Amino acid sequence: MPRRYWLMKCEPSSYTIDDLERDQTVSWEGVRNYQARNILRDEMQEGDGVLFYASNAKPSGVTGLATIVRRGYPDHFAWAKGHAYFDLAGSKEAPVWYMVDIGFVERFPDVVSLATLKGTRGLERMMVTQKGSRLSVQPCTRAEYNIVVKLGRARARR
DNA sequence: GCCAACGTTGGC
DNA sequence: GCCAACGTTGGC
Numbered sequence: 001m002p003r004r005y006w007l008m009k010c011e012p013s014s015y016t017i018d019d020l021e022r023d024q025t026v027s028w029e030g031v032r033n034y035q036a037r038n039i040l041r042d043e044m045q046e047g048d049g050v051l052f053y054a055s056n057a058k059p060s061g062v063t064g065l066a067t068i069v070r071r072g073y074p075d076h077f078a079w080a081k082g083h084a085y086f087d088l089a090g091s092k093e094a095p096v097w098y099m100v101d102i103g104f105v106e107r108f109p110d111v112v113s114l115a116t117l118k119g120t121r122g123l124e125r126m127m128v129t130q131k132g133s134r135l136s137v138q139p140c141t142r143a144e145y146n147i148v149v150k151l152g153r154a155r156a157r158r
Numbered sequence: 159g160c161c162a163a164c165g166t167t168g169g170c
Numbered sequence: 171g172c173c174a175a176c177g178t179t180g181g182c
Contacts, residue, residue, distance in 0.1 A: 011180085033165075056180055114181075132163040134179050 005145040006044065007051040007128055007138045008066070008102070017052050017064035020104045029075045029099040030085045036137040041072040041098040049145055050102055053128065054111065055136075061113035062148055070101035108152035122147050 008028070010016075020026055031040060050066040074095035077085035090096025118129045127138040 009180090035165095060181070132180095134164055136179090 003047055003049060003142075004043070004045065005049045005051070005140050005142055006039070006068075007053050007062070007126075007140050009053045009055040009136045009138075011056045012054050013056075016054065017066075017104075017107045020052065020064070020066060020102070021107050023104070025069055025101055025103045027099055027101050029077045031075070031099065031136060032085070032087060032097060033136065035135055037096070037098055039137045039139065040100050043139075044068045044100050045071055050105075051140065051145060051148055057111070059111060059113040059115065061111040061115075061117065062108065062152060063111050064107040064152070065105040065149065066102040067105050068100055069103040072098040072100050075099040106152075110152075112148055112151045116151060117148070120147060120151065 015026070028040070031037060046068050048068040050068065051062045052064045052066050054060055054063050074092075075085070075097040076092075077083050077099075078087045078090055078095070078097040079092055080086055087097060114128070117123050117126065123129055123144055126140055126144045127133050127135065128140075
């Protein structure tokens with residue numbers, strides 16, 4: 001299986017690339033959307049590349065890179081009664097929701113803003129640049145990933 | 159804070 | 171199975 005690439009969103013009020021740099025690895029629980037669940041459960045593999053995206057931020061954009069360090073496994077918070085991520089769907093015996101672990105790779109010196117992504121050739125078809133794109137875990141192509149990495153690193157040379 | 163876009167729920 | 175109502179996401 002060749003290395004694949006993803007974009008994962010998180011609001012800075014919950015977790016940031018700085019938090020990930022401090023923690024080095026973190027479990028990505030709490031995703032409660034079936035399309036995203038399918039990606040977490042079935043598609044992500046250890047070593048895949050992740051664009052770490054800050055949503056609802058000033059500005060929103062890609063703040064760094066991560067990688068999948070543990071492929072999909074059941075999100076046990078889904079059956080923790082009283083927990084914010086508790087969900088009636090599924091059970092320990094028949095899990096519905098899944099999570100992965102991600103690891104820190106690199107923090108960009110500056111955020112690559114959504115406006116920049118939208119204005120960059122080659123990213124016109126990237127999911128995050130489309131209007132109304134709400135999926136919190138999105139696939140992207142290797143070409144798109146590489147373009148964003150270049151943008152993120154280029155800013156260090158200003 | 160506003161509101162458009164989206165996913166989910168539930169009545170019928 | 172349709173679709174209106176609702177709650178959430180997330181850009182601005």
